[in-house]
Amino acid sequence: MTEPLMSAPKPKETTTMARRRRIVAGLAAALAAGVTSVAPVGATPSPVNVGGGGATFLANMMDVCRALYNSNTASNPGKDVVTYASVGSGSGKSGFRTGTYDFGGTESAYGATETKPSNFVYVPLVGGPIAIGYRIDGTAPAGAQIKLTGELVAKIFAAQITNWNDPAIAAVNKATAVALKASVAANGVTVKSTVRGTNVTFTATMTPAALKRFKGKKITVTPVTDGTAGTPVMDAGARKSVTKLVILAEKTSYEVKAGTRVIGTLVPKAYTLGVNVTFPSLQIKVAYRQGNSGTTNNFANYLNKEFPTIWTKATSDAFTTAFPGTMPTDGTFQAAQGNDGVSNQVRDNNGTVTYAELSFLTERNISYAKVSNAVGKYVAPSPESSAKNLAAADVATDGVTTLNYKATDAASYPINAISYGLASTAASAKATAVKSYFTYFLNKCAPTQAAPTGYTALTGEILTKALAQVAKIGAG
Template identity: 55%
Template structure:
């Protein structure tokens, strides 16, 4: 909880510095929410800012949030313990008749680890999705396993200066200390992508992508940036990847030597939407290994019986998982990225369906969600075959749980969720390891907000 209070303190200071006046004239409505720990760091920031911002919080309402896990959040909202809930997974039973799911924010489920004694010590571990499935199924038990070693050998990516697709030609050239891009689009391409953007991202291999160009379609789009070694450049038009370019042959990753160290898998002890989304990725992507349907309960989704030899441990909340790995050599877990970052826990680069190793980040998570579909009820279905080069493959969406029933409390929740989606998340999410919603998912989220307290 100490680390969560740090997020809230930063948020409160930002709110004080904003243009909105601060006052405590009216008591307002007390909105006590609870649920997913995945959401907690983002919720702390948004609640703290909203509570002090009278430009949006005109009734001086007070929002609080208890990090108790998605399962408890769903049951607590259904039985009236919480005025709104938070969850990354849907009700399977007991849903209120007036329920509204509101997508609030996304994020990467990062694979956090601690491996003392590996060389180079500061290298980022790389894991294929299959390795993740095997490790968390207990099929790989030691960090020096040959399959882990094979994924962590330096390879190379060939020089590629030009790519053409759908009437779009992208080229790159190194000139002195600069890298110069030219993107040319014929008339058909400009028409096809007129409502989209041309985006170029650069990625230090194994790292997180960074956007270096985002522009509306045009006949010619030039861009010049500083050269960096071991970097590839992904060019996209809308959701279409035109190509991955490199100005030189680059080294992909480093060769890591691992110690003889037992792997200790750490899973959630409580009902968890993070677990549900993680196990869903494993089951949908590697059904021969993870043979059971997903569940909020790790033991229920686990393919078999969890070992009792000490190689599997459990902890409560994203906070507990991250803290356990920080404190225990050999441990590995799954947690929302911000919880690992605030504890200094390293996160693995995971190979995506396009065969690229990508680090978890707000940007790589956003790329993944570009291919997701959102249903009429607001629930998001991920595309586990997404081959986008810069997409990180293990992610979740956090939903707010609320109601269409007309009431003062629900009207207050409606105002807060609108602020969360339109003000707080766009301004703060990336900086603290979350992914602000975009495109069709955000549009649907705002449509769901409009249903709150609307009868």
């Protein structure tokens, strides 16, 4: 299924960088002026300076959370000061191991051949989509948001597709008719849709076996428009039969679930999505991460696991190591430092494509592609579509998360990463301060600040495991 024409995508918060800078600058000014809340009665511990460093992927989120924490005397009564150096996951892991940083930031675990620090834990802190950012001047219609299958992404970054007017790219960027599908059924659950005028009636029925199987679960019908899931229009407890009348949304499919199990996708009214996009004859240039990068590790892992005949090597923090075959030497592949560096490369150079955390693209007004997921839906990266994917991830007892590239949620964006904090379990004042900050990050900052900043707050099993890991920090 293809999607309707969109102008170059705008983030929900189009001034992410300005907003982040206002938070950081405003709080710094308040601290300088002595504007803080009243300190608790009694002696307070001496402030601890906590220096972290590592992944650029989470740097925008880290900037917001540490600024808020540094000024929050309720969560930070000792007035500890947290700093963070955005130097990349590889430097974060090595710097934490050598003691350069009190905590590290990374999207990749220590490799089998890497020297690991002793007595440390991984703490999942925040998630987010790895977006495919691009600049293509001259598409018609102008500003059309492009769509890419995962295979096309793999081939573009493997230098197997080298021009934006390649027929394979054009083939998926065409208008498509979405056929009527008035009924779906699975696992003893049947949901039918009946359209009358501008309304649609959904009727769900369940067999006795299904009633038993899904006892205590909800039957939900959720609209999905332009790859984005809305609020469920039906959210009913399991029963033999239930009916719901709602206004029919145009050019919308409806995902049906019993509990967490997908029953199918309804199309109450056939429609046409998208337009035919014409691409200019323009050489593709790839901006990739210089050095060791957790963003690269997660991106290359997706490519290798999903398209092993194209990306034939196991993932690595280094793009040049993970790259299949020989890296091009004609100047079409250019390395840049950090998520900000590759994003700047795209912004400034027509024909360039990269992989980066979403917030770095949105704050520069860089276009990004919709990417097909495991069920063939083209989905734009967002905090919400990333959350759909992370909900299907597997979390080990040590906090390291294995992402599920086969997630069946129709609104799931397929390429994501989890950012981890690295912290010591040895007892010390520094460890106590890190523990306090990570607790604040997970429980207070991320739930309110992640989505506006372009990230995905952790919930459910991942959050539970993350907090269990936090409890080990400084425990001795």
